Amino acid sequence: MKHSSLAVGGLLIGLIVATAVVGLFWMPFDPNALVGPRLQAPGWPHVLGTDAFGGDIASRIIDGAKRCLLIGVVSVLGAGVVGIPVGVVAGMSRSWFGDVLARAADILYGFPALLLAILFAAALGGSTWTAMAAIAIATVPAFVRIARAATMQVMGLGFVEAAQLSGTPTFQVALRHVLPNIAPVLGVQASVSVGLAILAEAGLSYLGLGSGQDEPTWGRMLREAQDQLFNAPLIALWPGLAIALATLGFNLLGDGLRDFLDPRLREIA
């Protein structure tokens, strides 16, 4: 089936977004309250059961959806706001400056987000914000790279030179000619990056470097579930599944977008 990646990815993301939106207004129980017997199996009223402390898992999953999306989107947005302009400048630059920027991004690329997160956690205490900051910084180089590559491709096309010959200032060229034409590629990157950000956050939370006790994220739920792995393995399944589906969804969306845009662009040409 054509565009299957796009469809499945869109569906998964839609599901998660819908869950998060619902969570803004209603959750079956207070996610942070101890509302039932501990380690209860899935049933009624706790559809996914309860965790080791007596919290309702379903509510914590829904709450986690909000947080994961927030973290994913905000860190990628932050990375984009910094990375894209740097990439575009590097791509439009005709001197050594562009190369310097690119190399700087490459160096940052080699720096693992984990290390940054540990540094931040050590200095400022682990929280949602430090996790977001670490992930955002770690994602900047990906945007710089792809923005630069796409910009350089666009710069080779006649209409950019035509704009320069029309007396258009460089900033306007970047805004009206480069950005709209690299936007599709950036969109694909953004989608994939959100998937990676969610995964990164899960990892950070699992290690205790992310959100605190009162801010349940799926990664944190995994950490809590680890202690009960032999008694109640099901508790680990729900957050694990959520993380997997979210990451899969964003990756598929990114892949699907890229495939969707490619032949269309060729068709237009």
Next chain:
Amino acid sequence: MSHLEVTDLTISFGRRRKVAVDHVSFTLDKDERLGIIGQSGSGKSVTSLAVIGLLPDNAHVSGSVRLDGRELVGMPERKLQDLRGDEVSMIFQEPMTALDPTMKVGRQVGEVVALHHSERRGGIRAEVIDWLGRVGILDPERIAESYPHELSGGQRQRALIAMALANRPGLVICDEPTTALDVLVQRQILDLLDVELRGRAALFVSHDLGVVRQVCQRVAVMLDGRIVETGPIEQVVAQPQHPYTKGLIASARIGDVPPGQRLPTVADFYEGAAE
């Protein structure tokens, strides 16, 4: 029986069945060259793709294309692959996209031979050098060891021609082979094709009647998927029957119009041709 017989070929695309080729029929003998002239969207390229079996999946084909007695419409892909490069080959417009940029030129030419005649693996290199020289490439050994981006446009097109002819196919299809080349190189390539296409059937697709005239004896004029005029090329040029053909010829005679005077356009002769 002709070498190539196209009968009532109709090709449409997609769910909305946009008709690209509308009941087209023509024949080609073993030693004959037919030029197919038309503007973008006339269906000429789609027709040539049908003859080599390279239509996209969303194409609906009806009618018949018989190559040396074999029916190509509906032929399974594996059988078509056996034919391609061996009994029918194609020379494309853009040599840069038709050549693999990561593979040396000599190897690409040799690959075509090896694919269809694996029994000759031993002597292929010599044959490749021989062909490259034959298509007019100076210093064929060096070119064989070079990558496509190191060659000029003319050299690349010559390499493509070598690839297309290496297995001595009975039918060669040329789709705008000189459109991307400048006028000097174009002349050389056309002279080369005139020589090398001898003894083969050839289909030459172009929007340029002057180019086709260098190589082909007969011409078919396509408009909106249909052949509107056909015949020996000199006769069609001297006495065009269809208004569209008249328009094509008149608008191509740019040098004949005194400077400052308005050039005749196709629209002066034929209203229906969308720009």
Next chain:
Amino acid sequence: MNAPILELRGVDVTFRRRGEVFRALHEVDLAIHRGERIGIVGGSGSGKTTIARTLLGLVRPSAGEVLFRGRRIDGLPERQLADLRQGVSMVFQDPNSSLNPRMNLRGIVGEPLRSPLLRARGNLPPDTDVTVEAVLASVGLDAEVLRRFPHQLSGGQRQRVAIARALVSEPDVLIADEPVSALDVSVRAQVLNLLSDAVSERGLALVLISHDLAVVGHLCDQVVVVERGRVVESGPTRQVFDDPQHPYTHDLLAASLPI
């Protein structure tokens, strides 16, 4: 006064390609006068496009001078080239890549009118729909195409849009680099007629670059033949074509395919 409006004097241009030095132009002299139509012919790699880019200040000569209205413009930074940018416009060869696929025609054709650099000179037409509609009408395109995008037009129409964009700033010189080579033969006559009319009506100078001698023969009164970066022959078109002196000119003429 018959001083040239755009001029190359003894221009050399060298490029560095993969460490090797490549001389694209050798001591090129070229003088374009008001209202004159000059054709620059040669094969690919002959340097004719480099000539155009040097005239436009996109390429810096390694020797010699480039003058516009008597003033030297070679080596000047972009912000000092306002006169040149308004006075000299270019039509590119490939109608597919010379128009921004994500901008509508109003935006594309009106772009020169938005330039602060050109605005500062004071005699630019206003950036209004009316201005753009007028110039599009002069290339035979209806006002309704204003909101359309390049991919919705045919190749010939796109080239007309490119010509409109070149004319909107009311230049004095139009440089057309192979303006019809990428178009079907059946469409060329229309676009050439348009180009010719636009240039006559506005009294522009035309620099036409082409490898197709028939096109140059029809549109230009002067021709310059370029081979490997050198001017090998020049003069009135009819004279050069009827009685070519240089072997390269011979070759170019012999390669033409008349119908």
